[in-house]
Amino acid sequence: MNIFTDAHYQAMNVFCPPCENRGPVSNRHWISAFAGRTKKILLIFLFLFISPLSFAATQTNPDVYAFSTTTDTARFNTLLTQFRCLVCQNENLADSNAAIAADLRQQIYQRVLQGQSDESIQKYLVTRYGDYVLFAPPFKMNTTALWILPFLLLTGGLLSLGIVIQRRRKNT
Amino acid sequence: MKTMLRLSPILLIFGLIAALWRGLYSNPKEIPSPLLNKLTPSFELPNLFNPQENLNNQLFKDKVTILNVWASWCAACVEEQMFIRTIAPSTSAQWIGFNYKDDRQNAMAWLNRYGNPYSAIAADTQGVVALDWGIYGTPETFVIDRKDRIRYKHIGPITFADWQKDFVPLLAKLNGEVD
Incomplete structure (x- = not known):
């Protein structure tokens, strides 16, 4: 028994974010091998897991970046993971679908093709967008706290621990 | 010394609270x-308006400039344009438009509809020049002094409060600077 009408399938479509591969109607033929409740459960799984996956697969990195050497390919891919996208700030340039990330990928691609060094590519980005684009911020005046505080806290903690232990020993 | 040590965790926590x-x-x-x-x-x-003519940094020469980045596909720009239109005539600086990743026809239709407060508009169709300026969205606004230096950057639409707080005092200062 099929409890789903076409209207249901249409409604389910709404939950799929604006993606190219809108699933259900065209995918129905291979689910119809199963009947009743199994089908229902399968459908739910389909929407929960497959739609977001196909969404990700169709949307991420639609551009193709071809290099003549594998070293360049590796360098390009590593570089992309080192820089932050300015719009989706938790994503790096490799993962982001934002238009600005695509533009920057293109710039980095051109520069790797030209044989520019990693340092000069990093400098290109930092002079325009600031240290912000770096996932690893450099050691500077305004980042001293960031870099030193953990070590300071650690030594402080160890020191006070040592003092406490010493005292206990004296007492016993 | 001892009381200082005792108080240090509390001070640390207050410092943390302040930072957060x-x-x-x-x-x-x-x-x-x-x-x-x-x-x-x-x-x-x-x-x-005239793609045969090229615009460059000469635009900013000897003038206090507000460079506004916009696009016809940008929803927030419409709201901002409503505001810019009301203040532009009385602004003590020239307004220059920076049309970002836009279609020329759409951009001109947009100006017809929402008003054109700019004395010139540079069209960056590919969005490549924008990268040199560190632009990463629309709207964004730069304030440039008479000596061609960027003095302020505003991200997002300019509101009346932003204008009063950040732009008005800065423009007065830049206009008062002697070359």
């Missing part, structure tokens, strides 16, 4: 521009 409190009110979407107080990045872009 500040973090609550900072906007991570606003990335400070590393171009502040530097010369404007050199560019060469076609004039939106």
Whole structure:
């Protein structure tokens, strides 16, 4: 028994974010091998897991970046993971679908093709967008706290621990 | 000394609270521009109304300039344009438009509809010059002094409050600076 009408399938479509591969109607033929409740459960799984996956697969990195050497390919891919996208700030340039990330990928691609060094590519980005684009911020005046505080806290903690232990020993 | 040591965890916690409190009110979407107080990045872009003519940094020469980045596909720009239109005539600076990744026809139709407060508009169709300026969205606004240096960058639409707080005092200062 099929409890789903076409209207249901249409409604389910709404939950799929604006993606190219809108699933259900065209995918129905291979689910119809199963009947009743199994089908229902399968459908739910389909929407929960497959739609977001196909969404990700169709949307991420639609551009193709071809290099003549594998070293360049590796360098390009590593570089992309080192820089932050300015719009989706938790994503790096490799993962982001934002238009600005695509533009920057293109710039980095051109520069790797030209044989520019990693340092000069990093400098290109930092002079325009600031240290912000770096996932690893450099050691500077305004980042001293960031870099030193953990070590300071650690030594402080160890020191006070040592003092406490010493005292206990004296007492016993 | 001993009381200092005893108090240190409490002081530490207060320091942490202060830092986190500040973090609550900072906007991570606003990335400070590393171009502040530097010369404007050199560019060469076609004039939106006359693509044969190229515009460049000469635009900023000897004038206090407000460079506004906009696009016809940008919803927030419409709201901002409503505001810019009301203040532009009385602004003591020239307004220059920077049309970002836009279609020429759409851009001109948009200006017809929402008004054109700009004395010139540079069209960056590919969005490549924008990267040199550290532009990462629309709207964004730069304030440039008479000596061609970027003095302020505003991210997002300019509101009346922003205008009063950030732009008015700065423009007065820049206009008062002697060359």
